[in-house]
Amino acid sequence: MNPTLTVKQFRALLPIICNRETSQSPDGWTKDNPLWGHCAAVSLLAQNIFGGELLRASLAEIPEFAFMRSHYWNRLKDGTVEDFTKSQFGNNYPLGLKAEVRNREYAVSYSETAKRYKLLAFRLAKVLNYPNSLFDDEIYKKCFYAALDSPCQKMKFGCVIMHKGLAVFECQNKTIEPLKSLCQPECIRFSIRSRTESMLGACGHAEEIALWETVHRGIPIHECDLYIAGLYSNGLPWFKKCAEHTCLRCAVQMYHAKIRNIHVPVFDRWEAISTEKAIETALAYATQNKKI
Ligand SMILES: [Zn+2]
Ligand SMILES: [Zn+2]
Structure with a gap:
């Protein structure tokens, strides 16, 4: 909601x-x-x-x-x-x-x-969530800006890949051309319970796009950390209540890619989880033992 x-x-x-x-x-x-x-x-x-x-x-x-x-x-x-x-x-x-x-x-x-609009969107989120130190964090800001560019009708995610202290790649979830009919006119995900059936949808998830692009650029993925933050469709931020990942599709790929840690925004800070923990927590949502 x-x-x-x-x-x-x-x-x-x-x-x-x-x-x-x-x-x-x-x-x-x-x-x-x-x-x-x-x-x-x-x-x-x-x-x-x-x-x-x-x-x-x-x-x-x-x-x-x-x-x-x-x-x-x-x-x-x-x-x-x-x-x-x-x-x-x-x-x-x-x-x-x-x-x-x-x-x-x-x-x-x-x-x-576009630049001025994005700055306003960031400031609006900041005042609505004040005080929240994530808004002073450069990586969170990058995730937020990347997510704003997502065309998704449901949730917008921004992902940043960090390698040796540098942000080496930023992206958002976006339409996979051959699957775009699933989003026309309305996103099929509106009729599917959130965090289940994660392969069904027109959007490529930000995490998987980031993993592949990092690999394609020849950056050693096992030396990288992944940061992922979400916005609701109205552009206001979604903060987690505990350190978890909720998408089995992405958790499995991050596990195979051997990414170091996954960082998620919990209330007002980043929390790191391992890929094993991401699979474990995402599985609970996929099997509907836990619900959003
Ligand atoms: Zn989507
Ligand atoms: Zn995902």
């Missing part, structure tokens, strides 16, 4: 997580107008949390704001229209905006927008 956040709570948190660094127009940003230049990044973040569509209008015909090129806002899943960064315009909200629906891929294709 996704952790919930209301529109009101989200709105209240925006001035806390938005700053000059996340503004598209840093020169115009002030403390008194914290949402200035944040429409695209905030709309992407809002779409994660509330679903629905991105709305966009050109600002080209509005002399005062033409330099910003466009304005984004949201139509939420329940149909309500929310402009979360409306306050940035003060009493001067641009009139006559012609809204068109834009897909997410278009908005994130601007790498600067």
Whole structure:
């Protein structure tokens, strides 16, 4: 179950997580107008949390704001229209905006927008889970960012492979082309009990992709540690309550690969488990002796 956040709570948190660094127009940003230049990044973040569509209008015909090129806002899943960064315009909200629906891929294709949106997503998770020292951990941050890029409709995972103190590979779960029909239109995993039947699904799991890529790159896998962290489909983090791995598919592959240790986020810290322990704990879920 996704952790919930209301529109009101989200709105209240925006001035806390938005700053000059996340503004598209840093020169115009002030403390008194914290949402200035944040429409695209905030709309992407809002779409994660509330679903629905991105709305966009050109600002080209509005002399005062033409330099910003466009304005984004949201139509939420329940149909309500929310402009979360409306306050940035003060009493001067641009009139006559012609809204068109834009897909997410278009908005994130601007790498600067994508970067700002991801930073906001990380900050939002951090304030919602404050205090949690994982948010000060560089490896956790890499896992979080990698997971945000996952196209999975159900859970997003980010994986980092560490070799001799260096992050040598990062990836996320993603669609395996020949299996993509299992995800169209809706992910088949929604009709299967979580952590069982782990081969059935369109997604390649982050751990297995990471193992193979590390091997292909000629990095000695038995000298590597694997870090894996999950996000719910709304982009908010999933922390474990005990040191365990819950996927037998990946646990078995990590065992054969002879990876050193698997690190999982338990509450506010990484905990290391062996591949044997990962199989043991994942087996309990696969056989439904333990349930998510
Ligand atoms: Zn998936
Ligand atoms: Zn797995």
